[in-house]
Amino acid sequence: KQEVTQIPAALSVPEGENLVLNCSFTDSAIYNLQWFRQDPGKGLTSLLLIQSSQREQTSGRLNASLDKSSGRSTLYIAASQPGDSATYLCAVPLTGANSKLTFGKGITLSVRP
């Protein structure tokens, strides 16, 4: 059974800092991994998807990496801004053709001005 872990549960950093959010999964036979952002009381916004054959994906100030062998993914946020404050979740699907996602509990990020 796949388990996804995100530690720490919360993080507070000053504006401008580069930071790394971690995501660990127990079953390395994943098809892809997706990073989401959630603002309080809102739905999830997809940030990046990394396919199992990829090592990295980039979008603006965000960079996500995937290391299947070690069961880890990281989300790198460059030059953090107060607007980046949100909860960040990672998720993996059951299979490449099956949409059931297993989520980590998320990391709540606070960027201080």
Place this chain on the structure above:
Amino acid sequence: KAGVTQTPRYLIKTRGQQVTLSCSPISGHRSVSWYQQTPGQGLQFLFEYFSETQRNKGNFPGRFSGRQFSNSRSEMNVSTLELGDSALYLCASSISTGGYTEAFFGQGTRLTVV
């Protein structure tokens, strides 16, 4: 391209009542999944429908049910509401292409049971 639309956004119900939530997926997406999110439990999978058939089911009591229509729109029903059903209910529209699955979420329905 329109995103995932969930209605209503907010609901207040009384214990014992039933409720129906609706989700319209992204055009062309045939998979719709439902999740319950609470502060204590995080995101928990309820069920997934694909082409009108339930393909996966989470560990929730039979009071939680769903269905999908031929246009891929989905509804979720909760009967005999309990206080513990208060949560944010999220719907995801997914597409599987080339060996990977990508999910897109709606804004959620906030259900409060009083």
